[in-house]
Each structure stands twice: as C-alpha cells, then as structure tokens.
Amino acid sequence: MNTALKKIRRGLNTKLGFFIFSVLLFAVKSYWAYKTKFNLGVKGGVQEFLLAFNTLPAAIILLGIALYFRGRLSYWLMSIINFLLSTWLFANILYYREFSDFITFNVIKGSGATSNNLGKSFLGIMRPSDFCVYLDVIVVILILLFHVLRVDMRYFKIRYAATITVIGFALFGVNLGMAEGNRSQLLTRTFDNNYIVKYLGLEAYTVYDGIKTTHNSAIKAQASKKDMAPVQRWIKKNYAGPNMQYYGKAKGKNIIIIHLESFQQFLIDYKVNGQEVTPNINKLYHSENTLSFDNFFHQVGQGKTADAEMMLENSLFGLPEGSAMVTDGTTNTFQSAPALLHQKLGYTTASFHGDVPSFWNRDNAYKSFGYDYFFSKEYYPTTKNGEIGYGMKDKIFLKDSVNYLDQLPQPFYAKLITVTNHYPYLLDKKNKTIDALKTGDDTVDPYVQTAHYLDQSVGELLNYLDKTGLRKNSVLVLYGDHYGISNNHQPAIAKLSGKKSVNNYDLAMFQKVPFMINMDGLQGGVNHTYGGEIDVLPTLEDLLGISSNKYIQFGQDLLSKQNKQIVPFRNGDWVTPKYTKYNGDYYYTKSGKQIKHLSKSQKVTVDRIQKWVTTDLGLSDKVMNGDLLRFYKLPGFKKVNKKEYSYNLKKALKKLKTDKKRKNSVRAQNGGKSTLDDYTTDAPELQNSTNRKFPK
Template sequence: MMSTKKSRILNFFNTRLGFFFLVVILFCVKTYIIYQTKFTLGAKGGMQQFLLVVNPIPAALLTLGIALYFSGRLSYWLMMLIDFLESIWIFANIVYYREFSDFLSMGIIKGSGKVQNNLGKSLMEIIHFTDFFVFLDILILILLLVFKVIRIDAKPFKKRYALLISGLSLILMVGEYGLANSDRSGLLTRTFDNNYIVKYLGLNEYAAFNAYQTHKESATRSHAKASDMDSILKYLKNNRAAANPEYFGKEKGKNVFIIHLESFQQFLINYKVDGKEVTPHLNAFYKNKHTLSFDNFYHQVAQGKTSDAEMMLENSLYGLPQGSAMVTYGGQNTFQAAPAILDQRGYTTAAFHGDVPSFWNRDSTYKSWGYQYFFSSQYYKTKPSYNVGYGMKDKIFFRDAANYIQQLPQPFYAKLITLTNHYPYLLDKQNTDFPATKTGDKTVDPYVQTAHYLDQAFAEFLNYLKKTGLYKNSVIVLYGDHYGISNNHRPAIAQLLHKKSINSYDLAQFQKVPFMIHAAGLKGGIRQTYGGEIDVLPTLLHLLGIKDNNTIQFGTDLLSKQHDQRVAFRDGDFVTPKYTKVGSTVYLTRSGKEITPNATQKKQIANIQNHVTTELSLSDRVIYGDLLRFYTPKGFQKVNRKDFTYQYAKGMDNLKKAQEEHPTSIEAKNNGKSTMDLYKTDAPELK
C-alpha cells in the first residue's frame, strides 16, 4: 500500500505539471523559512501569519509558470533558471536587510555603482554561511534530475493549462491583496515601511510595486508644474517657527564647522565600558557651558542613511522612502542648500571627506548644493595604512583637512565627514587602546572602540582650532548621522542598555543621535526639546542672523518657542514628548508604557499622524517633481553647477586665487605661513 502511494507520487512528479508543483512547493517553503529566520517582519495575529505563509504562492505560480509555455528539456531548465534568479533576489535582500533593516529598492540598485566602493570587506562581514540555504532547493532539484530520480516529461504540455495557471496566480494575487488591505488599510497608498509590503504581499510583489514607484517618480518630474508649489507654500506658511530673539543673529559672521560623527548614537555620550568613558572629549564638549546640546534629537534617515542625513541637514528636506535622493536626484534637481545660502552671503563653502568623490554621488550633488570646494580623497596623501573600511582614518583625515581649512578665506562653512566609526567597525591593533563590549555580538562589540578613536581624533582637531584662534571665531556643530547598531542586534542592544529585553519603544528611543552647537559666549545647556535632523538648517540660519521666512524648509528652529516637537520618521512612525508610535503600537513617551488609546488620545494621535504623513508627502513632492526649479526665494540666486569643479589641480588653483582676492584665511593672517606645526596627533602611521 505504502509502495503504491510512493509510486503514484513519483509518477506525478515525473509529469511536467508534477515537477512544476514540486518546484513551487520547495520555493514557497524556503521563502517562508527565510521570512521567519532572516527578516524581522513582525507578523502578528492569525491573518498576518496566514498571509506570510501564502504570499510566496501567487508570484511563484506566475514566474515559474512561464516555463510551462515551453516544451521538452527547455521547460525544466527554465524552471531552474527562474528559481535561481528568484533566489539571487532573495539572497541579495537577506544580505542588505541584515545591515540596513530594509529591502533593496530600484533606487538603491540604480545607484549601486555610486556606493559600492569599499564594500568588499563589509560584504564578507555581513554574509553568513546559512544565507546560502536559499539555493538548497535548486541543488536538490538538479540532483533529482541528474540522477534520474525524476525523469523529464517530453510530452507536449497543453497551453491552455499554462494559461490556467497564469490566470490562477493573478486571481490569487488579487485575493491576497484584498485580505491584506482588509488587515492594513491603504497598504500601498499610506505606508512608508517596506516591511509591511513584504509581510503582506511578498518579495516579488514588493519588487514590482517598487519598480512601478520608480517609474512613477520619473514621470512625476516631467509632469510637475509651478502651481504644484502652492500647497507646499501654504503648508509651510502655517508651520513656520519665529526666531528666538535671545539667539537670533548671535553668531552672525562666524565660521561654521559641521562635524559629521559617522554612525554615532546618543547612548555613547557618558557611556562607560569597564569603568572607562568611551568618549571623554565629546562628553566634555556636550556638557560645556557654551554648548547647546539636545538629548531628544533623532536621526530620521531611511535607505539613503548618510546621504539622507546630509539631505536633511543642509536642505531641510527629507530623504526618500526608497533609495537615496542624492544618488537619484542630486545631479539633476534644483536645491536651496546651506552652502549656496551662505556662499551668497560672503562665505567660503567646503566639504571634506576621506573617500572617493563619487561615493553617494557627492561630487555631483555638492555642485547642485553650491559647495565651492570638495576636498575628497584625491586631495590627501595616502598609504594603505592610512585607510580602514570606507576611507581615511579619522586622525589622519582631520590632520590633512586642517591643511586646507587654514587656507579657506573667512568666514567659511566647512563640513567634515568622519569615517572610522562606520560598520564593520574595523581598527588595527596599533590604534586600539579601548576595551570592546562583551555582548558576544561580533558586529556590536568593536563599536565602542572605533567611537573612542573618533573621540580622540576630534580632541586633536579641537586643540588645533584653539591654537589657531578658529575655536573662538567659529560655530562648531556636531551631529550623529544615523544608527551604528541596527535593530537586528536586539539581544546585544538589550545588554548595552542594561536591560533584560527590549521592545519597539526601546528601539525607537535608540534612534537618538547627538546634536550640539558650540560657540564662544553662546548660552549653552542641555535641552530636552524634541527634534531631528530636519530641524538643523533653520536653527543654524537663525543663529547666523538669516531669516527663513520664504525658504522651502520642513524643519523648524529648535530654539524657537514655536518649534514643532513632532519628530517624523521616514516610515511614517513618530515620536513626540507625549506619544511614541511604532507601526500600529502607541507608547507614552515618558514612561514607555504601551497604551490602547482612548477616544481623546486617538484623536490626538490621528492629528499627529496626519501632520507626519502630510509633511513627508510634501517633501517627497518637492524632490520627485524638482519643484524648487519653479520657486526662488527673495534674495536667493539659483545655483549654476557649471561654476564648480572639484578636480585637484583646478580646485587648488581656485583656492590660491581666492586667498589672493580675500586674504582672510588663517594662513594669510599668519603672514602666509602654514600653521600645520600647531597640529598635534598621536596617529602611529605618521611617526
């Protein structure tokens, strides 16, 4: 009896249709296992669990069913090929998700050539041996065919059956979407989180939807018109925050340093390992009486990470829900960024970065933003020992950047992007003098060591500023661009926070990053004001005495009494002094208590959600439609990208001419002599 059943099953699999269903079954089973083991999709309740089980089926029937329209051996090998291509897509998402807690988008794929530099070491750290499980079903199927356990069915397969399977797959997709939409209303119109789309509809449907969005974005720009600005101007008029007279213009005419603390999270401030402060110099700077520090300041980045942070910091525009705005739109859109605003008020503007100029499309985007100079890796002497991970070690970078800073005509606006505290947190032994944490997570534990190294590098740079007089005549802004430890490291995060376990509220609060503004004579202090990276530009402009009454900026001055404390995250979640919303769950921000909102609370939360969704949508509209080409604020001139070049020879020639025309640099004030003898570093590579 048992033998007869086995024979029947084997005979079924020896048919074309039987083999097709075997491929589909194996593919769907492996996809479900990967959903559960490689992603954190947060499926709750019977409906979501059911959809997670069945969502691979419709797409598998549709894509693998293509092979049924072909005959003989070709049909079988096409099934293998399609399965293999699908598996590569899943594999790529596993690897990407592990680091970024998100899925690959067409924007990221399109811009991969811009950001792939130095990814080799990172990929080797990210990929796990178990990830190759995704290809196991293909190996099994090939072996079954090669050893003729299953024989190829050469008989013709009726096309009407192939059409029937294709039709069935489409019907199932429609049904699946109906169920998903009943559980999550407006799934494809309101959500800002790719996890929801994958959880409800599947990876293939997510890819198709994302491709559609990308196409729509391209079409949006071509159809945009000047009147599209009307709703944005109306919104901003109703949401501007008046400057605080106590601070407005207090730092007018001073140099500005923006120091980008790579992957640096707020919890590192005052954090200790084995009784030692991880960042003693940053701690002191944070608590300085002339430093305005914000302890409820959040990063608001999405897939663009560092590039999203830069977009918000210098434009007060949000990054995109998928991909990087700098990569996709940086070279083609019109912007009204901080470098251009300050350039038109007599500032020299320069960016410093110890990696190749093409990374995140900076060499193109910075021209659109109006940077006069971009001192990238081609401006620095380099040796293999000078670099680690994504570029120059911070101590060497700060030292070499100082050589160009001393030549900048004052006042200047200078942004310095550090790199060493970047995943996978690599540092050679000669630079490692701080104990790692002991969470047992190899990704997390060295994080404090590279943060400590960054702290030392910052201290050396600060000492140079003090010796040259720049410290007294500059506004020094420090900020963390995004998280360093992703939400996929929950057990380790719990240990770092000295908790037994953590929930979504803890992870939301874990997204805090430092933000500090220091200037001699500035009335400082640690502020509890809630805000994020979107708020930096209006805050800085007001300190410098520049009104932003007509600008297109979605943030508000952190020092204003009218500052908007509703902090929007890119996925539509938010934090306010009262509520923290993560997905469909709401917490009281002060206590972290999860609540079931009453009628009054529901109304308050709905109003906040409407504000957040509107603001993100309007910011997206500005970027997608390139709407700033239709609107120029009073007193601002549109940037001409052709005015700028970052090639070394031309850049140095331009810098020399600028010094001759405006001899206000530190070097000029030192009778044309270099001040680099004042820069002291203990970098072992330079000894």
C-alpha cells in the same frame, strides 16, 4: 503507505507535479527567510497567514513561465528562474542585515556611487545559513541530473499553462484584498518597505518599487509651478519663528560641522570597564557653551549618510527608496545651505571627505548645493596604512584637512565627514585603545573601539582649534548621521541598555543621535526639545540671523517656542514628547509604557499626528520627485549654476590661492605660514612617515 508514496512519485513524474513540487519548495524557503532573516513585525493570525500565503502567487506566476516551453527545457528553465529568484532573496538578506531595508531600483541605480568597500562589508555579514535559500535549487537540480524523477516529455497545453498563470494572479488578488483589509491604503500611504514585503512578498514589492520608480520619473516630467502651492501653504502654516534670545548670536562666525559617522546618543557618557568611550565629546556635550539636544533623532532612510546630508543642507527629507543625492543630486534644483550662506552672508563653503568624490554622488550633488570646494581623497597625501573601511582614518583625515581649512577665507562653512566609525567597524590593533564590548555579537562588539578612535580624533581637532584661536571665532556643530547598530541586533541592544529584552519603544529611543552646537559665549545646556536632522538648518539659520520664513524647508528651529516637536521617521513612524509610534505600536514617550488600547481621545490625537507626519513626508517627496524648487523663486537668491563649480584638483587649488578674500584666512593671519604644525596627533601611521606631500 507504499501506495501513497507511489502516487506521489507518479504525480511528481508529471510536469504539473514537478511544478507544484518546485512551487512548494520555493514557498517554504521564502517563508523561512521572511521569519528568520527579516524583522517584518508580524502580529496576529491574519498577518501570519498572509506572510505564508504571499509566497505562493509570485512562485506560481514566475515558475509557471516554464510551463509554456516543451520537454527538458521547461524543467531546466524552472530551475533557472528559481535560482534567479533565490539570488534576489539572498541579496536582500545581506542588504537588510546592514540597512534594515530592502533593495530598490534607485539603490541599484546608485550602486556605482557607493560600491567602494561594499564587497568587504557584505563579506563580513554573510552567515552560513544564508545559503540555505539555494537548497531547493540544488535539490531540484540533483533530482534532474540523477534522473530521480522522469522528465515528462508530453506536450503541456498552452491553455493549461495560461490557466495556472491566471490562478497565480487570482491568488495575488486575494492576497492584496486581505492585505488591504488588514492594512488600509497599503500601496498608497506606506513609507515602510517592510509592510509591502510582509503583506505581499518580496517579488511583489520589487514590482511595486519598479512601478513607483517609473511613476516618479513621470512625475518630474509632468510637474509644474502649480504643484508648489500646497507645499508653500504647508510650510507657511508650520513655520516656527526664531527665539530672539538666540537669533543672530552666531552672526559672522565660521561654521565647522563635524559629521560623526554612525554615532548614537547612547555613547555619550557610556563606559566600558570604567573607561569612557567618548571623553572628548562628553566634555563638549556638557560644556556651558554648548547647546546639546538629548531628544534628537536621525531620520534617514535607505540613503543613510546621504540622507543625513540632504536634511542637513536642505531641510528636505531623503526619499523612501534609494538616495536622493544619487538619483536627484545631479539634476534637481536646490536652495541649500552652502549657496544660501555664500550669497547672503559671503561665506566660503567647503566639504571634506577622505574617500573618492563619486561616493554618494557627492561630486555632482555638491555642485547642485553650491559648495565652493570639495576636498576629497585626491587632495590628501598618501599614507601607508592610512585608510580603512570607507576612506582615510579619522586622525589622519582631520589633521590633513587643516592644510585646506586654514586657507579658506573667513567666514567659512566647512563640513568634515569622518568615516572610521563605519560598519563593519574595522580598526587595526595599534589604534585600539579601549576594550571591545562583550555582547556576543561580533558586529556590535568592536563598535565602541572605532567610536573611541573617532572621539580621540575629534579631541585632536579641538586642541588645534584652541591652539590657533580659530575656535573663538567659530561655531562647532557635531551630529550623528544615523544608527551604528541596527535593529537586527536586538539581543546586543538589550545588553547595551541593561535589559533582558527590548521592545519597539526601546528601538525607537535607540534611534537617538547626538546634536550639539558649541560657541564661545553661547548660553548652553542640555535642551530636551524633541527634534531631528530635518531641523538642523532652520536652527542654524536663526543663530546666524537669517530669516527663513520664505524658504522651502520642512524642519523647524529647535530653539523656537513654536516648534511642534513632532519627529517623523522616514517610514512614517514618529515620536512626540507625549506619544511614540514605532512598528505599529503606541507608547507613552516619557514612561515607555505601551498603549495597547487607544482611548477615543488618544486615537484622535495620534491620527492627527499621523496625518501631520504623512503630509510632511509626502510634500517633501513631491518637492524632490518633481524637482519643484525649479519653479520657486526665492527672494534674493540666485539659482545655482552647476557649471560655475569645479572640483578638479588643479583648478580648485589655483582658485584657493588666488581668491581675493584669501587675506581673511587663518593662514594669511599667520603671516602666510601653514598652521599644520600646530596640529598634534598620536596617529601611529604618521609617527615615522616621511615624504608625505600635499598635491600642488
């Protein structure tokens, strides 16, 4: 035994031995993180082996850089590289816990557009065990500092270092070959970053993402008009004609969109200790004048809220990496809802958001979309304790938004973006009026409290719309932008679902979010059509009497009898009324029963659906990455000139007051007096608040 230990110690006292020791520590740590910190969906012996094996090539290549240097420098350089790689792993652990995805270069590029309050979010999700990724770094540094091992000062020949580098690349080649054998076309047809990390490792994924990002930039530079041809053929082939029962029923009506932050479908009619979490939204959902969709899914990627907005305004998918609003919102050409409604029907368009205008690059993207107004945080009075998390508290935000809503010339298209029901679900005690959940998950339990607060806020807004008569001349659209509880909280999801555990089918169905359209006189009811956020714009266009058969939009009218009812998720999974595919598993959608072995006919069907989903996502990405709409002339549509739009506070307020159509506003119809006094709220921050003045 002593002899063996002496041999090991002797080996560790060489530079090569120390290098192997460092590589093995890094590999073990990475494998531990993959297994415990991420949900990679590893199945079978091959995938399990690859998950362990893929930790070696990158470690050998990157830590091997130190072998090209002499003496103590090579030892310390090895530790520094290990520290940097560990920090990257640590950052991805935190990001994944919140977003169920890995960091991309587009995310980094757009981090300045989303940095507000992110620090607070990440502090809230850190766990002590996360810091274990630094254990091997600390061990190695202590070994060096206390001379536990001797530093080998001998010259390590360059050809030996190069050989080790070649071995690293050779092992990666073996890794890639085995991965391709288990997952065909891994790098060419993958929409899910989990697959890349599972098969090739985090470091290889980072390189892949960097190459892909650079490639996408080149695509935009090389794109031409001919690239639109396959897109137009696809759109024409999959166009779903309008349902004449509903076509034009909302013509001339105001459109008020209420963006329900992180709001999931399971909240509808959900109770905590006998108390409804969302009584106001429940009432609206079940109204005879509301079209409610109970099989409606979010389809966002890394862009989350920004992706939801991109689909809502453009019927274009967000990108598989980063946020399209951040990376392309400033420069791309769009044919968006605000510009379409303004040009075709004379709508005044505005977005309301109680946070900084740069968040998700909205101040630039909205100009590309053609929004007349963007009322951001600077347009609102300052209220003591009036903000939490990602901006103004919803009750204060919605009340104060009325100051501008009632000045908009009608008909208008207004989008109100709530934020209080956003992770980490912070809410002060005086605004909590419902018990927290008791799942034992500190992240999940307060979710119903912020959702209940959001519901109260919506209820106050609805009362105002009724009191002023504005609701009679408006279409209300409410939708949840994305999940509030990620798949990383499966034990809590199981408790919420009344189950002992959840499988991939349960997780797929958990991606449902509400979508409802309310209008006085609308023939409503719960509609069981399967659809998602990509379908919102075509549905609204048909209700407004706009023929969209020439538009480059990837959604289908949810009311159309020709709707294919195929719901693509951003990662390439999908749901249809008959089959569901999620994380590699197939299920019968109605029963939730897993299909462990596809029959020949079933395989033909699911392959056809998969091809449709992959084509739909891929062509949408081509439109976005290539900025292809700059080459498409839409009949009767003038290309948006971003220079014509300004969200400067003074300029916007002046424009609002001097608009020639202002006589059509609610305020003008109220004798020029503000209707703000018609708005009643129980927001405690406003009960004794004085000297709250709107900017002039």
